Amino acid sequence: DSGVTQTPKHLITATGQRVTLRCSPRSGDLSVYWYQQSLDQGLQFLIQYYNGEERAKGNILERFSAQQFPDLHSELNLSSLELGDSALYFCASSVGGSGNEQFFGPGTRLTVL
Amino acid sequence: GQSLEQPSEVTAVEGAIVQINCTYQTSGFYGLSWYQQHDGGAPTFLSYNALDGLEETGRFSSFLSRSDSYGYLLLQELQMKDSASYFCAVPEGSYGQNFVFGPGTRLSVLP
Numbered sequence: 001d002s003g004v005t006q007t008p009k010h011l012i013t014a015t016g017q018r019v020t021l022r023c024s025p026r027s028g029d030l031s032v033y034w035y036q037q038s039l040d041q042g043l044q045f046l047i048q049y050y051n052g053e054e055r056a057k058g059n060i061l062e063r064f065s066a067q068q069f070p071d072l073h074s075e076l077n078l079s080s081l082e083l084g085d086s087a088l089y090f091c092a093s094s095v096g097g098s099g100n101e102q103f104f105g106p107g108t109r110l111t112v113l
Numbered sequence: 114g115q116s117l118e119q120p121s122e123v124t125a126v127e128g129a130i131v132q133i134n135c136t137y138q139t140s141g142f143y144g145l146s147w148y149q150q151h152d153g154g155a156p157t158f159l160s161y162n163a164l165d166g167l168e169e170t171g172r173f174s175s176f177l178s179r180s181d182s183y184g185y186l187l188l189q190e191l192q193m194k195d196s197a198s199y200f201c202a203v204p205e206g207s208y209g210q211n212f213v214f215g216p217g218t219r220l221s222v223l224p
Binding site: 104 | 143144146148154155156157158161163200204206210211212213214215216217
């Protein structure tokens with residue numbers, strides 16, 4: 001158990017809908033990272049927050065957004081969902097912002113029908 | 114731009130030693146990390162190299178050569194539970210702001 005929690009574990013929704021994925025980092029970690037993992041794309045970095053502020057942005061679509069709250073938990077919002085958004089979404093956390101040692105949550109499996 | 118290359122599959126027997134290589138091309142270099150992921154599970158951090166040389170953590174060791182843009186993960190005394198995918202990862206970009214994972218190497222340990 002990494003200490004990172006994610007909810008929900010599974011999510012099934014329809015195209016065009018909007019969902020919110022939630023992540024609580026390990027106690028003491030200030031950075032939160034979001035990743036998408038699909039069979040054909042591998043593990044893709046989406047975005048990083050550090051102590052409430054956006055620190056880095058990767059291959060995140062404009063339909064996707066995230067935020068980190070004062071209690072350091074984070075939410076990833078996915079809107080106008082498409083079939084291709086079906087994937088595993090992982091949240092990870094680290095103490096600092098360098099990201100060299102990240103602790104991953106169990107993931108949320110999103111299925112878009 | 115950035116690119117990480119790893120072998121797609123490696124097979125070895127219990128008790129053996131296996132080396133998983135990773136070559137990278139990045140516009141900046143801020144260290145090389147390794148992660149293990151079992152089927153259906155989350156990636157788990159294994160090791161990190163910022164400087165050249167070998168880092169040892171129990172049965173696992175990781176090596177880095179910055180001049181060759183190359184690193185490897187060495188797994189010794191292989192056990193069945195080591196069957197998993199292994200990813201190398203680098204922060205990339207002008208200040209290491211983009212986290213890039215390699216395509217992964219699937220290790221199968223046979224009895």
